[in-house]
Amino acid sequence: MILCLVFSQIAAAETEDGGYAGAFLKLAVQARPAGMGGAYIGVSDDAAGQLFNPAGAPAVQTKTIASSYRVMDLGRKLGFVSFMLPTRGASGLGLSWLYAGYGEVDTRNSSGQKLGGTISSSENDFGLTFGKQFAPFLGVGTKLNYYYKRLSDLSATSIGINMGIMISIDSLFQYGSMEGKPITDIKAGLVFSHLAANYSWSDKNAGLAATQDDKFPNLLGLGVSCRAIDRKLLVALDLEKNFKQALVSRFGAEYDFRNRLLLRGGLNEGAVTAGMGYTFALKKATLCFNYAFSAERTDEGSDHIISLDLKF
Numbered sequence: 001m002i003l004c005l006v007f008s009q010i011a012a013a014e015t016e017d018g019g020y021a022g023a024f025l026k027l028a029v030q031a032r033p034a035g036m037g038g039a040y041i042g043v044s045d046d047a048a049g050q051l052f053n054p055a056g057a058p059a060v061q062t063k064t065i066a067s068s069y070r071v072m073d074l075g076r077k078l079g080f081v082s083f084m085l086p087t088r089g090a091s092g093l094g095l096s097w098l099y100a101g102y103g104e105v106d107t108r109n110s111s112g113q114k115l116g117g118t119i120s121s122s123e124n125d126f127g128l129t130f131g132k133q134f135a136p137f138l139g140v141g142t143k144l145n146y147y148y149k150r151l152s153d154l155s156a157t158s159i160g161i162n163m164g165i166m167i168s169i170d171s172l173f174q175y176g177s178m179e180g181k182p183i184t185d186i187k188a189g190l191v192f193s194h195l196a197a198n199y200s201w202s203d204k205n206a207g208l209a210a211t212q213d214d215k216f217p218n219l220l221g222l223g224v225s226c227r228a229i230d231r232k233l234l235v236a237l238d239l240e241k242n243f244k245q246a247l248v249s250r251f252g253a254e255y256d257f258r259n260r261l262l263l264r265g266g267l268n269e270g271a272v273t274a275g276m277g278y279t280f281a282l283k284k285a286t287l288c289f290n291y292a293f294s295a296e297r298t299d300e301g302s303d304h305i306i307s308l309d310l311k312f
Contacts, residue, residue, distance in 0.1 A: 020244055021199050021214035022147070022160075024100035024123050025051075028268070029080040030068045031290035031307035035275020036252025037266020039236040041189040041223025044166065047084045047309060050094045050129045053189045053223070054141030055166035057092030057131030060084045062286075062311045073301030075103020082127075094129035119152045131164075137171035140164070147216075149199060160197030160216060165190050185227040193219040217244035232256045264292070271297045275305075285312035 028034035030048035040048065044056025047066035063085055070078040082096035104118040124147065131141025143162040149155065169186035170178045178184050197216035220243075225236040238250040252266030252273070262277040275292030288309040296302045 020217050020242075022194060022197060022216040024078065025098075025125065025194075027070065027078060028292075028294075029070050029078050029098060029305065030066070031275055031292040031305040032254075032264070032277060033252075034070075034268075034294055034303075034305045035264035035266065035273055035277075035290070035292035036234075036236060036254055037250045037268040037273045039223065039225075039238040039250040039252040039266060039268075041164075041191055041221045041238045041240075042166075042187050042225035043223070043234070043236050044164075044189060047082050047094065047096075048307075050082060050084075050096050050127060050143060051080070051098065053164040053166060053191050053221075054094075054129045054143040054162055055131050055139040055164040055189065055191075057084070057094055057129055057141050058086075058090050058133040058139055060092045060094075061086055064309055064311050066307065066309045068290075068305060068307035071304040071306070073303075075101075077101035077103075090133035092129075092131050094127070096125075096127040096129065098125040098127070099123075121151045122149070124148045135171075137168045139166040139168075141166075145197065147197060147199070154201060156199035156201050156214075158197050158199055158216070160193075161195040162191060162193040163195070164192070183226050183228050184231060185225075187225050189221075189223040189225075191219070191221040191223075193221070217242045219243070229255075268294065269297070271295045285310055287311075 028038040033040035033048050033052065040052040044053040045059035047064045049056035066082045068080045072078060079099045082094055084092060084094045087093050100123040102121040104120045107115040107117040107119055109115060126146040127143050129143040131139060133139045141164050145160040147158045147160060167188045169188060170184060194216035195218065199214040201212040219240060221238060221240040223236060223238040225234060227234050232255060234254040236252050239247065241247050248269050250268050254262055254264045256262050260279050264275040266273045272295045273292060277288060277290040280287040290307040292305040294303040
């Protein structure tokens with residue numbers, strides 16, 4: 001795991017990456033994965049997993065309403081709401097909405113003079129997630145995305161597909177043989193994302209014949225996770241390869257104090273992250289509060305992420 005982290009950071013340092021369509025999907029908007037450095041492909045056992053590995057959907061055992069907001073500088077906004085429902089046959093179904101707003105900039109003429117107006121931009125990801133546990137060791141899931149982007153008076157839409165698998169390594173051994181081991185609950189996740197996603201831009205109202213296609217780069221991700229110290233410590237590592245950009249790594253950990261208070265920390269592409277969570281037991285439900293901090297990487301300011309999950 002250490003070698004993977006080192007070599008991926010070297011590769012990232014030697015590559016100058018630009019922005020591509022769907023860049024807002026790279027930011028962790030839920031506080032739990034954000035506090036763990038975004039290393040969640042091999043975890044994905046709650047509502048936040050819809051954004052990382054849809055194969056984790058069967059792990060959600062109760063109805064869950066999840067919401068979160070990422071506080072960001074430079075006029076940017078990022079929010080998330082979802083509903084998860086366990087279904088028959090060891091499966092799970094989820095509906096989600098991820099919103100990104102990029103603030104406003106002044107309109108100017110070719111000489112740079114302000115024209116008195118502003119231009120704004122926003123982006124949405126409406127998702128339908130389904131995952132099923134086909135065997136004790138194998139879960140498979142898919143997420144259908146409907147993307148909508150608005151830029152001033154222009155707009156573009158697209159359909160995209162995410163696919164994932166989750167392998168429980170412990171289930172490959174004889175039942176009960178992993179109990180009492182120093183490391184347990186070993187899982188590996190694999191995802192292939194943004195299939196067929198593409199923004200096609202045109203301005204018919206202005207009489208322009210030119211069009212622009214912005215294809216979402218396909219992404220291949222591998223994540224592993226395990227538990228130690230009587231299952232109180234969760235450790236996770238992700239490696240992601242965007243087919244247009246450099247390999248990136250994410251590492252995180254979570255420690256559980258008496259099933260109520262959780263402390264988290266991690267590294268997200270070299271940026272330090274930290275967070276905490278607390279669970280409130282209600283009469284017929286459970287309320288989970290989570291907070292995360294993500295240090296700045298390129299002078300864009302540090303971010304704060306707040307999440308509330310209601311399980312019933």
